[in-house]
Amino acid sequence: MNITWCLIAVWAGIAGLAHSQEIRDELGARNIILPQRRVILPADRTVRQPVTMEKVNARILVNGRSAVTTLELDVRNNGSSPAEAELLLPVPEGVVVKGFYYGDGKAEWKASLMPADEARRLYDRIVARRKDPALLEFAGFGAIRSSVFPVPPRSSVKLGIVYEQLLTPVEGRLDYVLPRTEALSGDAPWTVRVELASGKDGPGNIFTPSHQMERHQLENGTVVLTLAEERMNPGPFRLSWLEARGKKGEASSGPEASVYASPDASGGKNGYFLAMVGKDVRPGEHSILREVTLVLDRSGSMRGNKLASVKEAAKQIVSGLNPGERFNIITYNEGVNLFEAAPVEKNGASEKAAHAWLDAVVARGGTNMHEALAAALSQPSHEGMLPVVLFLTDGLPTIGRTSEKSIAALAGEGNRAERRIFTIGVGEDVNAPLLRRMAEISGGLPCYILSGENLEVKLSQVFRQLYGPVFRKVRYTVCSPDGREQPGRVQDAIPSGVLPDIYSGNPAVLAGRYIGTEPFLIKGTCLDRDNREQAFAITVDPQRIASMKDDFVARLWAARKIGSLETALMDMGGSSPGTEALRSNSKTAELVEEI
Incomplete structure (x- = not known):
């Protein structure tokens, strides 16, 4: 029997049951395809052949505050008999399912959105049945769940899911998050392509704190960000940008800034902050x-x-x-x-x-x-x-x-x-x-x-x-809201006092630990390309912006702290590859242990 007839036969056999509550509740009887992590195998693994994911392609189209996400999955059954599968897709709450297709892309299949609390109950049931805690890292997200579909033996099929969400600005900044696993290993390589439409004035100060993206601009002004599979390290994919403010001629001549914060384990009294300071300029704005x-x-x-x-x-x-x-x-x-x-x-x-x-x-x-x-x-x-x-x-x-x-x-x-x-x-x-x-x-x-x-x-x-840089000699101080210097509000700031030069499309990043929950200011000055002094101010209000959903801030701070410690080792004459020798040296052992 060829693959086409096999698919038809399996389809006919489950057509009457595919959408029934009975099938929906049989969590132990089928493969669960979780693109953000891997395929969770059936509880009875001796009977059914496992399904694997071969690759995932993500496309995100952003126009204004609307983001449309398309995930395409190549799924394969290497076994000798058909395998039942179901797609489970953790997503931010508030998304709208636009479509779910199976096979050649012409066959529409059903998919429904589950709110976060219902998704959490489903996650718990799967974890209890499979004894696999893979899903718990997505607690707090909703989920898109499909009906059951067959994967023919020794064959690959393509799954596609399209959903749309409305992004809510925070201090003029828009944030997009694609939930993905924190695990160091996964079954399938990912690629990501983002298109940010230029709109009236275009997005500004684009920042990808989670992954290093390749960037170029189309003739119509659309900014395209791409990420090849070899650069897709673990963790959620995050993208942020500033909304255009007014007409080009009315835009601020100084740096633009946005800030994130995440509480630490002190019960919300202290935490970590990250500020990105930058300015995107058009390619023709060069004179030197x-x-x-x-x-x-x-x-x-x-x-x-x-x-x-x-x-x-x-x-x-x-x-x-x-x-x-x-x-x-x-x-x-x-x-x-x-x-x-x-x-x-x-x-x-x-x-x-x-x-x-x-x-x-x-x-x-x-x-x-x-x-x-x-x-x-x-x-x-x-x-x-x-x-x-x-x-x-x-x-x-x-x-x-x-x-x-x-x-x-x-x-x-x-x-x-x-x-x-x-x-x-x-x-x-x-x-x-x-x-x-x-x-x-x-x-x-x-x-x-x-x-x-x-x-x-x-x-x-x-x-x-x-x-050359858009801004150079960028210096800052930490102040109270009324402008008084208040350096004690911040500890372990990376870098301290002076930011690196700011290049178009490459904002400078300031990360540190904040003490207390009252607002504070980061006030700075810099020189622009015409050697004119520009000023900027960033308000950090932990009570209003600190969120556990931005826990990447602590990891970014830690990565930069490690970099500063490596620099200190280098200045002491230590060589990065010689870790064991550095551990035994009393002058460098403390730095090595801190790293």
């Missing part, structure tokens, strides 16, 4: 000329497609420079090679010569990061231009001065021309704390490209940041 130095790793580990992609991306960056801007190219392995002794003006001749020089670059040898960075920073700079360095590596420093402390010091104290260093780590073997420190200390940004990601595309995205 740039002086760009590309520093490219050509050690033996770069051999093959990796170096070929880097060379092609470098050519695109040189070609993308504006007339009158300057550039240079430095390659390094155990030694250093320069295209020119100093940055040259971009024109037809210099562009052609740079392309030919890159074609001759080959990969071999070790990795002398210190000498390569020193060569880039010692070049003469041109007054009136923004000097930036793109520093790319796929490994650890292995030759020359390999101390993390000395390389980081070079990026700071040895950077007399104040070049902004954008570090790019390729692959999983890079020293991420060192690259982050090099970028932060110079006012640049770090970027990491995992194996399998498109290196050329990622480098072109980094290139768009090279027009």
Whole structure:
């Protein structure tokens, strides 16, 4: 019997029972497909073949305050007999089910929405029957539950669910949450694509606190965020943005800000806060000329497609420079090679010569990061231009001065021309704390490209940041609502006193612990691209905004705290890979234990 006839036969056999209360209550008799985690197998696993999820694709379309979510699941039955399954989808309360399709997408199937309290009772029943606590992490969410459907033997079927929700603004900020498991392992890879329609004035200060998204803008102004499966780490997917306020000409010239808070275990007396401070500007809003130095790793580990992609991306960056801007190219392995002794003006001749020089670059040898960075920073700079360095590596420093402390010091104290260093780590073997420190200390940004990601595309995205920050020299103080300095309201703030430079599409993040529940202010000043001073103020009112639903705030604070402790280790001369040696050293053991 072929798959089509098998499906028809199974359909006919359960048609009269599919929507009955009897079938609905037989929780132990079928597979429960939970996209946010995995497939929960039937209680009687000796009789029925298990169903597995192969992949999940999520598409979110946002227009104003409306968000439409479409989840497409590829589900497979590897067994020799049909398997019954049911979709159970934890969702935020207040969503509206728009459709549920099964198979080829033409067959409509039934799905209903359960409020949070009813969903919790169902979760408890499944947990008791299956002895599997997987669902309890979604307590507090509602659920979409489908009727029973068959999955044919040795076949895959596609499930689709579409729901819509109206987002409620909080202090002018809109938050979207896609519930997902906190577990470190899952059955299926995920991809996510978000389209934020531009609307009248467009979304502002877009922030994804849970996952690192790729971002680009369509010609009509729509912002598109994508997340490939290899970057889909565990936990709920979160997206926030500011609603447009007034017309473009009336918008504030200073930074925009929004804040989250989550209580700790003190019964709500204290907690954690996170403020994102940023400003998105349109691509054409640039005036300063740039002086760009590309520093490219050509050690033996770069051999093959990796170096070929880097060379092609470098050519695109040189070609993308504006007339009158300057550039240079430095390659390094155990030694250093320069295209020119100093940055040259971009024109037809210099562009052609740079392309030919890159074609001759080959990969071999070790990795002398210190000498390569020193060569880039010692070049003469041109007054009136923004000097930036793109520093790319796929490994650890292995030759020359390999101390993390000395390389980081070079990026700071040895950077007399104040070049902004954008570090790019390729692959999983890079020293991420060192690259982050090099970028932060110079006012640049770090970027990491995992194996399998498109290196050329990622480098072109980094290139768009090279027009320099929207705001720099960002300083802040903690004050009472009437403006008096009140530093005791905040502890363990990361960073302390000075925020990193703010780039378009990349807001600065301030995280810390708050003490007490009364409101307080974060007041700050900064310089814009025209060197004018701008001011901003952020109100943090724990009683009004602190919520356990924003428990990611504590985790983000912890991640940044770890980063600051790693920096302290680096400044003491410690090396990140040598953890055991650091534990036995009385000077560094305390920091290691705190991490």
